[in-house]
Amino acid sequence: MQVIxxxxxxxxxxxxxxxxxxxxxxxxxxxxxxxxxxxxxLPKFLKxxxxxxxxxxxxxxxxxxxxxxxxxxxxxxxxxTAGFERWPFLNAAAAKSGWVGPVRSHPISSADLTFAIDExxxxxxxxxxxxxxxxxxxxxxxxxxxxxxRVCVHFLHANANPAHEELAANWFREAGxxxxxxxxxxxATEEARWRASTLEASFSGTFEEMRSDVTQALTEFVxxxxxxxxxxxxxxxxxxGSKVGTLFGDDxxxxxxxxxxxxxxxDAESWTLVDPEVSETWCSPWGPVAVRGPRRRALSxxxxxxxxxxxxxVIAPNEKSEGFEPGPLSxxxxxxLMVFDLWADHPGVAATFAEQMPEAARARRDSALLALSRDSxxxxxxxxxxxxxKDVERWIAVDAAEMADPATILKTGVFAPxxxxxxLPELSxxxxxxxxxxxxxxxxxxx
Amino acid sequence: xxxxxxxxxxxxxxxxxxxxxxxxxxKVLWSSSxxxxxxxxxxxxxxxxxxxxxxxxxxxxxxKDPFAGGPGRDGIAVVSCWRAGEGRIIAATTVREPAxxxxxxxxxxxxLGGEMIPGVLEALGPVRxxxxxxxxxxxxxxATLKRAPIPELFSSKSLKDFAVAExxxxxxxxxxxxxxxxxxxxxxxxxxxxxxxxxxxxxxIEFDFSGTSPGRALQMPLAAATxxxxxxxxxxxxxxxxxxxxxxxxxxxxxxxxCFLNARSGDCDRGLEEGTAWLQWAAEQLLHxxxxxxxxxxxxxxxxxxxxxxxxxRVLTLDLPSGGAAREDVEGACFLQQRTSRAAMSLExxxxxxxxxxxxxDERVSLHGKGxxxxxxxxxxxxxLLAPAKLSWSPAPPAGRGRHxxxxxxxxxxxxxxxxxxxxxxxAASEPxxxxxxxxxxxxxxxxxxxx
Numbered sequence: 001m002q003v004i005x006x007x008x009x010x011x012x013x014x015x016x017x018x019x020x021x022x023x024x025x026x027x028x029x030x031x032x033x034x035x036x037x038x039x040x041x042l043p044k045f046l047k048x049x050x051x052x053x054x055x056x057x058x059x060x061x062x063x064x065x066x067x068x069x070x071x072x073x074x075x076x077x078x079x080x081t082a083g084f085e086r087w088p089f090l091n092a093a094a095a096k097s098g099w100v101g102p103v104r105s106h107p108i109s110s111a112d113l114t115f116a117i118d119e120x121x122x123x124x125x126x127x128x129x130x131x132x133x134x135x136x137x138x139x140x141x142x143x144x145x146x147x148x149x150r151v152c153v154h155f156l157h158a159n160a161n162p163a164h165e166e167l168a169a170n171w172f173r174e175a176g177x178x179x180x181x182x183x184x185x186x187x188a189t190e191e192a193r194w195r196a197s198t199l200e201a202s203f204s205g206t207f208e209e210m211r212s213d214v215t216q217a218l219t220e221f222v223x224x225x226x227x228x229x230x231x232x233x234x235x236x237x238x239x240x241g242s243k244v245g246t247l248f249g250d251d252x253x254x255x256x257x258x259x260x261x262x263x264x265x266x267d268a269e270s271w272t273l274v275d276p277e278v279s280e281t282w283c284s285p286w287g288p289v290a291v292r293g294p295r296r297r298a299l300s301x302x303x304x305x306x307x308x309x310x311x312x313x314v315i316a317p318n319e320k321s322e323g324f325e326p327g328p329l330s331x332x333x334x335x336x337l338m339v340f341d342l343w344a345d346h347p348g349v350a351a352t353f354a355e356q357m358p359e360a361a362r363a364r365r366d367s368a369l370l371a372l373s374r375d376s377x378x379x380x381x382x383x384x385x386x387x388x389x390k391d392v393e394r395w396i397a398v399d400a401a402e403m404a405d406p407a408t409i410l411k412t413g414v415f416a417p418x419x420x421x422x423x424l425p426e427l428s429x430x431x432x433x434x435x436x437x438x439x440x441x442x443x444x445x446x447x
Numbered sequence: 448x449x450x451x452x453x454x455x456x457x458x459x460x461x462x463x464x465x466x467x468x469x470x471x472x473x474k475v476l477w478s479s480s481x482x483x484x485x486x487x488x489x490x491x492x493x494x495x496x497x498x499x500x501x502x503x504x505x506x507x508x509x510x511k512d513p514f515a516g517g518p519g520r521d522g523i524a525v526v527s528c529w530r531a532g533e534g535r536i537i538a539a540t541t542v543r544e545p546a547x548x549x550x551x552x553x554x555x556x557x558x559l560g561g562e563m564i565p566g567v568l569e570a571l572g573p574v575r576x577x578x579x580x581x582x583x584x585x586x587x588x589x590a591t592l593k594r595a596p597i598p599e600l601f602s603s604k605s606l607k608d609f610a611v612a613e614x615x616x617x618x619x620x621x622x623x624x625x626x627x628x629x630x631x632x633x634x635x636x637x638x639x640x641x642x643x644x645x646x647x648x649x650x651x652i653e654f655d656f657s658g659t660s661p662g663r664a665l666q667m668p669l670a671a672a673t674x675x676x677x678x679x680x681x682x683x684x685x686x687x688x689x690x691x692x693x694x695x696x697x698x699x700x701x702x703x704x705x706c707f708l709n710a711r712s713g714d715c716d717r718g719l720e721e722g723t724a725w726l727q728w729a730a731e732q733l734l735h736x737x738x739x740x741x742x743x744x745x746x747x748x749x750x751x752x753x754x755x756x757x758x759x760x761r762v763l764t765l766d767l768p769s770g771g772a773a774r775e776d777v778e779g780a781c782f783l784q785q786r787t788s789r790a791a792m793s794l795e796x797x798x799x800x801x802x803x804x805x806x807x808x809d810e811r812v813s814l815h816g817k818g819x820x821x822x823x824x825x826x827x828x829x830x831x832l833l834a835p836a837k838l839s840w841s842p843a844p845p846a847g848r849g850r851h852x853x854x855x856x857x858x859x860x861x862x863x864x865x866x867x868x869x870x871x872x873x874x875a876a877s878e879p880x881x882x883x884x885x886x887x888x889x890x891x892x893x894x895x896x897x898x899x
Contacts, residue, residue: 083805083806083807083808083809083829084794084805084807084808085809086808086809086810087794087808089782090781090782090783090808090809090810090826091782091783091784091792092782092784093784094780094782094784094785097784097785097786098682098688098785098786099682099727099746099748099768099771099785099786100682100683100746100772101771101772101774102771102780102782102785102786102823103780104780104782104785122798122804123795123798123799156794156795157795157798159795189793189795189796190793190794190795191793191794287784300455300459311612311615311616311619312615312619314612394452394596395452395455397595397596398452398455398456398596398597398600399459401591401594401595401596401597402456402459402460402591402597405590405594406594406595
């Protein structure tokens with residue numbers, strides 16, 4: 001018996017193969033998604049294995065995070081209690097707060113596809129204005145013309161009395177629409193619940209692409225009903241669980257595996273601190289979203305923060321994370337030196353990234369480092385790189401200590417072994433990857 | 448991002464509090480608040496707490512009086528000693544509770560040598576729980592300070608390095624600003640005259656408030672006025688809106704004795720509530736007159752602050768921000784969370800908690816047309832009262848008031864309408880108005896300035 005553990009991030013995917021009772025993975029690999037299509041790279045990897053029969057594939061995914069920088073909601077309609085159609089847009093998160101130049105985040109739905117519905121329930125659940133389903137016919141016709149197939153139903157106080165919400169949802173489901181209603185989480189506000197269902201609908205397209213890639217990649221190896229995705233609550237068939245919840249699947253496995261510990265995740269894509277405390281509201285880039293999961297806090301320095309001169313003689317990571325598109329200099333992509341590049345060929349991670357790093361790219365990375373060193377006190381490139389590494393480690397250590405007592409923190413992820421100078425002596429380390437955790441949890445499930 | 452992690456750590460730490468100040472070796476490192484007056488007052492609270500009481504680690508002091516650094520109104524400052532002796536570190540935050548409005552309290556220790564003072568706890572009455580909660584948050588933050596490697600950030604060497612780096616950064620920043628001199632004079636809706644002269648030469652900007660009138664309706668302590676002024680000017684210049692030791696060095700302020708921005712005694716509650724927007728408005732006008740290198744719309748600092756008093760100390764405060772200003776080719780923004788203090792407004796919670804029913808929540812239709820680039824729209828909140836109440840709100844400047852250039856359209860000012868049955872009731876902001884069950888209240892916050 002053996003299973004595949006698969007973790008799909010925004011830019012990287014990890015796969016590992018495990019059998020029960022064994023202490024080491026039978027095989028393990030990492031794909032850089034801008035270069036490798038999961039659909040072709042995963043079967044290629046599996047075909048190199050001596051035993052190509054698998055009893056299941058267990059998947060965790062943060063792939064939908066790639067949508068965080070995009071404008072969403074172009075093909076999702078919202079039905080909202082009349083008088084409150086603008087509410088989801090007015091109370092969204094600010095990309096920049098303040099009274100001089102506030103900037104709002106991208107909206108997650110389109111104002112043109114928001115429809116006012118004459119209905120009203122009060123805070124105690126009493127119906128003040130009954131719902132008239134006859135008004136839905138005109139809306140459905142308009143949606144048909146606009147080729148919109150997804151509908152979210154957002155009625156005020158539906159938590160207290162869901163009768164109107166259920167009536168509207170059933171009507172549109174029967175009319176052939178893919179309908180989302182807000183999750184019933186008591187600790188979350190109405191707008192956080194509304195935002196959750198809008199995201200659920202808006203993520204559909206990308207989620208479907210991911211599902212199609214994974215099922216096609218595994219079609220020769222695992223029966224489709226044995227490919228299970230963790231949606232924050234447990235492993236379910238692809239599409240059967242919450243799409244927003246998938247963003248927390250791996251964190252749930254992580255906190256279950258290390259109960260009571262806060263985990264400093266130093267992964268290839270992002271660096272975060274995961275708290276075992278379960279929260280019902282996720283502080284998303286668009287504002288609070290009602291979803292249950294461990295609390296995740298981003299460190300202020302991320303692997304894709306650019307390195308630049310911020311004052312004469314001072315080189316520091318930029319506040320903005322650039323992401324892996326186009327990618328780091330070390331991979332022969334992009335133009336800007338990133339924090340990632342400081343460690344990309346460190347002996348502790350070199351094996352993981354070696355395939356992605358052509359020799360010419362290393363030379364480009366070194367010349368960028370040399371150019372930046374001219375703005376600093378250091379003249380020798382090695383001394384300069386070491387100083388930058390030390391600075392970044394100091395930032396991480398300060399961030400982690402501000403968030404939690406280091407004695408309760410465990411570090412894990414690709415960069416955990418190499419960020420040794422964290423100056424947090426109590427920090428213990430777990431050598432495991434997200435795909436390992438998925439596989440282990442899968443083997444547990446199969447027991 | 449600065450290479451020194453200290454300001455970054457302080458910014459993260461301050462997220463735990465609505466208002467937060469911290470000083471090391473009696474120098475203000477960081478003071479920030481959603482209420483800019485508090486950013487100036489909290490460092491004075493720290494100064495006075497250490498002057499009146501020989502604090503040891505873990506001691507707590509309460510300060511209510513704004514002339515001693517307290518926030519006044521419905522707020523109280525909680526000052527906590529995080530490290531005593533050499534390298535002393537003191538932090539402070541604010542607690543706000545409607546019941547505090549009636550509380551008179553001289554600076555008083557709440558905890559000394561690890562023991563709570565029973566008499567002070569008793570005097571706090573119904574607000575005791577809120578204050579103990581703030582004290583626990585301060586204690587938790589104090590514990591953070593002991594975790595490796597954070598103590599290194601507060602070592603003498605680190606603090607000295609940081610001060611030098613910060614001075615260097617600001618010297619470079621101010622050295623690149625246009626030199627010059629200009630002044631403005633503005634008449635407030637409450638009758639006071641605010642006059643301020645700017646003089647920028649070399650590496651700093653001086654502000655002189657000579658000619659500003661004594662208070663009629665508004666007066667505030669100097670620390671509050673400078674806190675508002677520094678945070679407003681810093682934000683307008685693109686720096687962090689905080690009060691720190693560098694603010695006094697690079698943005699020196701001269702305020703004559705006796706003017707309404709430098710009151711020495713008396714009731715300054717109204718000044719602290721309404722004065723902030725006027726000072727921000729003056730900063731906006733003055734800095735725009737001085738530096739017009741980039742065309743942009745006028746910033747509207749006049750938010751709509753309405754209070755609905757249902758009696759028995761139950762007061763609902765609704766704080767609706769005005770829209771953001773247009774910038775070159777970017778429309779002004781309109782949304783609630785542009786100011787951090789409104790981050791948690793929830794309609795259904797308001798309806799569950801208060802006898803009101805919302806009828807409409809929307810963007811306000813602008814009176815000033817679109818122009819080339821429009822300013823951010825105001826907000827439109829309409830609700831029905833389900834119980835009698837008294838309504839009051841902060842006064843706004845008359846429409847079209849203030850200096851604006853040809854390329855700038857003026858902004859809408861905040862307004863309030865009350866409808867009883869078929870009748871529109873005319874209301875002014877100066878006094879609380881008695882409203883009946885069934886009255887419909889419409890709150891319209893202002894828009895940001897556009898470019899025509």
